Structure formats: C-alpha cells, structure tokens
Amino acid sequence: MSDKIIMAHGSGGKLAHELIEKTFLNALANPLLAKLDDSAVFDFKGRLAFTTDSYVVKPIFFPGGDIGRLAVCGTINDLAMSGAVPLYLSLAFIIEEGLLRDDLIRILTSIQATSKEAGVLIVTGDTKVVDRGSADKLFINTAGLGLVPNGVNISGSNAKPGDKVILSGTMGDHGIAVMSQREGLIFSTLLSSDCAPLNGLVADMIEASSRIHAMRDPTRGGLATTLNELAAQSKVGIRIEEEKIPVRDEVRGACEMLGLDPLYVANEGKLVALVGPEDAEAVLEKMRRNSYGREASIIGEVRQDHPGRVVMKTRIGASRIVDMLVGDPLPRIC
Amino acid sequence: MSDKIIMAHGSGGKLAHELIEKTFLNALANPLLAKLDDSAVFDFKGRLAFTTDSYVVKPIFFPGGDIGRLAVCGTINDLAMSGAVPLYLSLAFIIEEGLLRDDLIRILTSIQATSKEAGVLIVTGDTKVVDRGSADKLFINTAGLGLVPNGVNISGSNAKPGDKVILSGTMGDHGIAVMSQREGLIFSTLLSSDCAPLNGLVADMIEASSRIHAMRDPTRGGLATTLNELAAQSKVGIRIEEEKIPVRDEVRGACEMLGLDPLYVANEGKLVALVGPEDAEAVLEKMRRNSYGREASIIGEVRQDHPGRVVMKTRIGASRIVDMLVGDPLPRIC
Numbered sequence: 297m298s299d300k301i302i303m304a305h306g307s308g309g310k311l312a313h314e315l316i317e318k319t320f321l322n323a324l325a326n327p328l329l330a331k332l333d334d335s336a337v338f339d340f341k342g343r344l345a346f347t348t349d350s351y352v353v354k355p356i357f358f359p360g361g362d363i364g365r366l367a368v369c370g371t372i373n374d375l376a377m378s379g380a381v382p383l384y385l386s387l388a389f390i391i392e393e394g395l396l397r398d399d400l401i402r403i404l405t406s407i408q409a410t411s412k413e414a415g416v417l418i419v420t421g422d423t424k425v426v427d428r429g430s431a432d433k434l435f436i437n438t439a440g441l442g443l444v445p446n447g448v449n450i451s452g453s454n455a456k457p458g459d460k461v462i463l464s465g466t467m468g469d470h471g472i473a474v475m476s477q478r479e480g481l482i483f484s485t486l487l488s489s490d491c492a493p494l495n496g497l498v499a500d501m502i503e504a505s506s507r508i509h510a511m512r513d514p515t516r517g518g519l520a521t522t523l524n525e526l527a528a529q530s531k532v533g534i535r536i537e538e539e540k541i542p543v544r545d546e547v548r549g550a551c552e553m554l555g556l557d558p559l560y561v562a563n564e565g566k567l568v569a570l571v572g573p574e575d576a577e578a579v580l581e582k583m584r585r586n587s588y589g590r591e592a593s594i595i596g597e598v599r600q601d602h603p604g605r606v607v608m609k610t611r612i613g614a615s616r617i618v619d620m621l622v623g624d625p626l627p628r629i630c
Numbered sequence: 631m632s633d634k635i636i637m638a639h640g641s642g643g644k645l646a647h648e649l650i651e652k653t654f655l656n657a658l659a660n661p662l663l664a665k666l667d668d669s670a671v672f673d674f675k676g677r678l679a680f681t682t683d684s685y686v687v688k689p690i691f692f693p694g695g696d697i698g699r700l701a702v703c704g705t706i707n708d709l710a711m712s713g714a715v716p717l718y719l720s721l722a723f724i725i726e727e728g729l730l731r732d733d734l735i736r737i738l739t740s741i742q743a744t745s746k747e748a749g750v751l752i753v754t755g756d757t758k759v760v761d762r763g764s765a766d767k768l769f770i771n772t773a774g775l776g777l778v779p780n781g782v783n784i785s786g787s788n789a790k791p792g793d794k795v796i797l798s799g800t801m802g803d804h805g806i807a808v809m810s811q812r813e814g815l816i817f818s819t820l821l822s823s824d825c826a827p828l829n830g831l832v833a834d835m836i837e838a839s840s841r842i843h844a845m846r847d848p849t850r851g852g853l854a855t856t857l858n859e860l861a862a863q864s865k866v867g868i869r870i871e872e873e874k875i876p877v878r879d880e881v882r883g884a885c886e887m888l889g890l891d892p893l894y895v896a897n898e899g900k901l902v903a904l905v906g907p908e909d910a911e912a913v914l915e916k917m918r919r920n921s922y923g924r925e926a927s928i929i930g931e932v933r934q935d936h937p938g939r940v941v942m943k944t945r946i947g948a949s950r951i952v953d954m955l956v957g958d959p960l961p962r963i964c
Contacts, residue, residue, distance in 0.1 A: 308850025309955025310894075315857075332863065333786050334708035334846060337778055344678075345669035348720035348773055349756045352764075374668035385683035386773050390724070423682045424963060430686075437756075439682055439720050439773030444671055452667050512668060516642025525647075529666065562642075569747040585866035621643025628760060 301395045306425025315423065317518070319397065323404035324387075324411075325589030328419040331558065336350045336419035343444035345380035347371060350437040353423045354628040356403065359489030360469075360478040361564070363436055364403035366412040366630060369564060371440040373513045375496040378452035380442030382414060387438055390423040392431040405436070414493035416440070448502060454509040455530035459574035459598035461568045464497065464583060465490065467519055468547040469560035471629050477549065486546045492565030497586045504582040507572030514568055515630055517621040518560040522568060524607045530570075534606045536618070548550040560621045561630045590612055635729045640759025649757065653731065658721075658745075659737035662753040664818045670718070670753035677778035679714035681705060683884055684771040688735065688962040694803075695898075698737035699963060702744040703827045705774040707847045710832040711901065713784035714776030716748060721772055722756040726765040737768070741947045748827035776911030780945040782836060786957030788843040789864035793932035794910035798831065798917060800822070800924040801853055802881040805895035805963050810884065826850055826899030832923045838916040841906030848902055851964055852957040854892040856902060857940045862906075868940045870952070884915070894955045896963045904932055948954045 328336045368385065375382040387407065388418060388491030391400070411418055427612040471491040472545040478488060494513065495613050502510055510530060514522040519541070527534045543551075543558045551558050565588060571579050577596060596608075604619040638645040655664060662670045683704050690697040709716040721741065725734070729858050745752055756843040803824040810821060827849065837840055844864060848856040853875070861868045875883075876945060877892045885892050890948065910928060917923030930942075 304956075304958040306850075306961065307955055307958035309855050309894075309958065310953075310959075311956070312851070313720065313954065330857075331785070331787070333712055335712040335714060335774075337677055337712055339676070340678040341675045342673070343671055344674040344775075345671045346718060346720060346773075346775060347754050348771065349772060350722045352676050352722050352724060352758045354762050354764075358678070363648055371640070378667055378671055379670060379671040380671070384680060386680060388682045388684045388771050388773075390684050392771055424684050425685050426766065427936035429763065429963075430688075430766040431761065431769075435765075435774075437682070437684060437722050437749045437771035439722075439771075440669075441678075441680060441775075442669070451665070453665070517639075517646070521643050525666075545744035549677050549724060585764045589900075618642075620647065620944045621641055622638075622645070624638040624641035624643065624645075624803045627640065628638045628758075628764075 297552050299397050301391050301397060301425055301479050303393055303394060303425050303427065306423060318459050318576045319401060321570040323408050324502060326417050328417060328620040345378045345444055347374040348439040349374060349508060350435060351630060352435050353474060353630055354432060354627050355478055356434050358489055359472045360473055360619045361491035362406050363404055364407040365410045366491055366564060367436040370630060371438040371562055372414050372493045372495050376442045376495040377506050377511045377513055378444060378446035379502060380444045382442040382495050384414045384419045384441045385416050385438050386420045387418045390431055390435040391425045392433050393425055393428045394535045395433055405555040410493060414495055421554040434471035439564060447506065450508055452512060452529040454533050455526055455570040455598050456509055457532055457598050457600040458573050459509055459570040460573050460594050462571055462576060462580060463593060463595045464589045466542045466544050467563060468543060468558035468561035470564040471626050472550045474628055474629050477534055483496060490563055490565035492588050494567055494596050497583060499580045501579050502585050504578045505571060505575035506576045507575045508569055511567055511615045514566060515562050515564060515574055518562060519568060520618045521621045523627040526570065527606050528604050531603045533602035534596060535599050537609045538611050540593055540595040552576050556625055633731050634815060635725050635727060635731060635759055637727055637759050637761065640757060642793060644796035653735060654738065657721045657742050658753050659952055661826040662751060676781045679712045679778050680707050680775040681708040683708060684769060685964055686768060686769050686962050687808060687964050689803045689812055690767050692808045694807055695825035696737055697738050697768060698741040699744045700825050700898060701770040701772045702741055703825050704964060706748050706750060706827045706829055709774045709776035711845045711847055712778060712831040713782035713836060714775040714778045716750045716774055716829050718753045718758045718775045719750050719772050721752050721943055724765055724769040725759045726945040727759055727762045744827060748829055760850040781950050784842055784845050786844050786860050786863040787848060789860055789904040789932050790843055790865055791871045791932050791934040792907050793843055793904040794907050794928050795870060796905055796910060796914060797927060797929045798901045798923045800878050801897060802877060802892035802895035804815045804898040805960050806881045806884045807896050808963050809960055824897055824899035826922050828901055828922055831917060834916045834920050835913050838912045839905060839909035841909045843904055844904040845901055848897050848900060850896050852896060853954045854893040861940050862938050865937045867933035868930060869933050874929040874943050876925055878923050890959055
C-alpha cells in the first residue's frame, strides 16, 4: 500500500476498491455502509430533515478539531437546528493527489469518533482524487438525514415578538482558533475550536419547552449574520445587549489585533435560540446542565419594531444597527 | 453584481446571500428550497434509498453535457440502480475564486433542466468558495433520496446463476467525449457524452419484471469493473461475449489510438442489469422502447462456475479473464 493517495485511488478500479475496503470501511464499518451498493436502503417514517454542507477548512487539522470532526458536526448541527434527531450521514471526499494516507486515517478516525459521540451512522459515501494543484489537500461533503419528532416545529421564520434570544456559549472560538493555526499567530496555544455536535443539547432543550420557535448555529458570518437571517425570515426586530454576549479574553484580544468583531467570527459548536419568554428560564437551566451549554445566557429579545433589523445596545449604552457580514475577513474557516 | 465569483460569495454574509437569492434560487426555485432553513423538512414513509457523489470532471463543459447535468444524472442513477424512484437532491458547490458568473448560471440552468427531465427536486444546498489555485473551477456534490417501491429488492449481491446480463447501450461514449474535449483531439466533434437520467428506463424495466436481481451503472472503471463488483458481491461468475457489446466506431477508433479498452471507459447514461432468464426478453423489449435503452442487448449470463470472476469470449473465439481496472488512464472523467 502506498503511503500517499495517488490518482488511481480515485479511478473506481482496483486501488479505489483497496482504499475503500482497507481504509474507509476499516474506520467506519457498519452494516448499512458495508453493503457497498450504489445507495444505502433503510426504512423511514415521519418528518424527514435533509441537509448538506461541504467543508474546505484550511488547515485540515487545527486546535480542537479537524476537517473530519467539522464535517460531521456541521451537518449534525444543521439537522438539529431544524429540531431533527440526526440519524444518517453520507460522506464524500475530494482528495488532492499526494495526501498522506496517515492523515486520511487520522481524519477517518476522528469522523468515526464524532459520529459515535453524536449517535449517527455514516451509511453511504464517495471518493474522488484530483491531480496535485487542483484541490487543497482534502475537501469533504456530508449530507444528513434526521427525524423531526411529532409536535416539533422549529424554523427561521417562526420567531415571535417577545421571544428571548438565548445563546449557548462564547462567540468566535472556532474562527480564531483556525485563523491562529493558519497564520502561526502567537495565541494559537491558548485557544481551541468549539467544534461539537449539538444534537444532545437540542434534545435537552426540546424536552424543556415546546416554545422553541427558531434556532440556528452561528457559523460563517457569525452571530451577527445569523441574527440578521432570523430577523429577515421571521420579519421581526431583534435587540441584543453587547455586554451579555460571552467572548473569551483570548478571542477578544486576537480580534482587536486583527481588526475583527467577534460577532462576525464563525462558531462550530454554538447555537442561538429564539424561545417564548415563559419558557426561557427553563430552557436556559436545562442548557447549562449540558456540557455544550454551560455558558448559555439570554442576550436579548425579539421585538415588533424595526422588522428585519438587529439592534445592539453597546457596552457604553448606545444603540447601533448590527448588519450582516460584508466581505470575508476569515475565508475557508469551515 | 460582479461577473466573477469572489471569496466573499462564500462568506455566509451579504454577498453570499445575494448569490444564493439572485443566482441559485432564481434558477432552482421550488417551495422546499425557498424556505432557506438549515435543513429541508418533508414527510416520508417507506424504504428510503440514500446516496452521494462528488463531481470533479474536467473540463466542466463537454460535448453532450456539463458538470451540472452530470451531478444530477449521476446521483439519480445511483438511486435508480437500487430500484428507487429518485425524489429529492441536495446540491453543494465548491467554487474556485474567479469562476465566471455566466458559467455558474449556465450550469445551474442545466441542473434545473435535468432535474425537471428526471422529476426530482433540489431541496437543500451549500456554497463554498476557495482561493484561486485551491480548486479547479468548480466541484459539485449531490446527495439523493429515493423511495424503493414495495416488492422491489435490487442489490449487487442478489445476482443468481442463470441470470441474463443486459446492457442498455454503447460503451465508452462519456469517457471518450470528455477526454477528447480535454485534450483537443480531432474526433471531438463526432462524439457526445451519454450523460442521462436513467430513472425512467429503470421504472419501465421494473414494470416489465420482478426478476431484476442486480443493476449498476458502469461509470468510473467502466463495464469491466462494474461486472467484477457484481460477480464479487454476489459470489457468482459472469460470462460475456465481446461481439455482443455495442461500441461506437468513433469510440473504438479513439480507444485504439489512445491504447484504451472501451470496457474500462466510463459511461454516464448506461446500465447493466442481471435479470432472471424467463423475463430477460420482456425487459429487453421494454428497454428498447425507451429512448435511453434503444440499443439494449443481452451480452452474457451469470454462471455458477468461476465465482467472483468475469470471463469474456473474445471476437476470435478465445476466452479471457476480464479484471477490474488497474491504474487510472482517464482521470477526472466524472
């Protein structure tokens, strides 16, 4: 076996079969995947949630995670944000010729560990190899299927005036951790990505309340962009308070140095939920007992006025409009 | 609007929203996609088929198709090969900075036309942009969901001795068409890719017979590799006759010039089916009435002897073992 991936590993022929059987199946084995038919086939009944994301993060290993863990968590979280219980994932690799087989195995091991943590199965997949210089080491796509439990109806368009805005934890950890690794910045050792599967946290929240109206994970574009999306989709205003938004000192320091605002930096293990006010405290309490929600807090509320707009009360007491991200200060963060 | 895709189109921020709303939704609009939530949510009941493939074909436009049509057909065909009726697709783009917006629109238009032809909906998607030199123009991933009708049980492991091997048409058209375009070969104008959605053809075949045991589309690795996969999965021997395998003169000529064997060249609109002998003629007749099966023929049969092996009676009457593809003479063909 060669220690690097070569073009023939993507040929569909003998080496491709060897790669799939020895490397992929070895790491990810489960009965549905092992059939190796063109599709995985299984019974399903109910409200199905279906989502996809590609991952192009650079570098592919970073403090607190890697592209494999990211690809599993990102798609699980997209399902969870719709209130779905994630069940099955597909996994498709685009590999640049020359990738070390050991790096591939390390990433597959991370994928398997994250899938296990989140209770999902990888049931179907694909591998392509492109010539050197036609990709950057490794891109991964995952698509995911989940079951939306009866009675759950969570959508970006369901927010209602009066809803409390609950944030599950600190902002900006993922983006700054990846950035610092990529650029070799000095604070790199102090900070880890928050990359995590949030389906367990969401299950706890749904158990605590049937009034979770909207939920989203503030990834690319950060909290500011996510809140703008929710305000636009639900045609409501959102008001938040700067001093209630938790940001780690290392992240704040790095952002000041780089001229970034933590509200626009990507997260990969955080969520924002818009919850009916009567249930907000119960949801918050439940979240704080989950390891991925320990620092959850209420950071604002949904308003009838200024629909489509997000307004923030700043630390010094002024109000300012928080717009969507413009430009891309931190590319290839996921 | 810029006429090229820039990094900020992948930021998740304002330009990303503009790209999605003005370009993607404009081309692909349907009510499920238009919700723009993290997942598409819909009811489903029955046996579900789930598959994924990434597409890295070079060039992205080729005679008879483009990467968009390929990405829709490829995933539809994987579903159809499991006997499923394809219903929903996800669509994820990895775009290299600098791609012309007009090229993107042309591809989205092709995706929409192919989806319409096949009767599937694009319900969820993702867009990433990477810096120039980190990808090659455009990579697409599609994942697909289909419904396997009651009573249908088609799998690569279900072939039985006695089954007839039915091939839906000529071999090698796609691979040679893409290759000739890429290399600027002289026969390029004579040949088109066979890229097509086969779900209609498969539906006709299933209507004609409940004895379709195994089915697969001979893409990467060609017919030779596909038959080897089926022989291995079902633990049967497969015997085919060279003179019964249809190959266009242009493809045969190009293969001779390039030192390739058409049996190892990729197809994107053909299928091979292993069918109980009592129904083979009925299936064949039905296939020939479908525009994608006009040249269908019986090319061999499944045997009890030499399990796992594919043996071909050559034009001159000798027998030779047909192995899987080794190496990759035609990379990035899909």
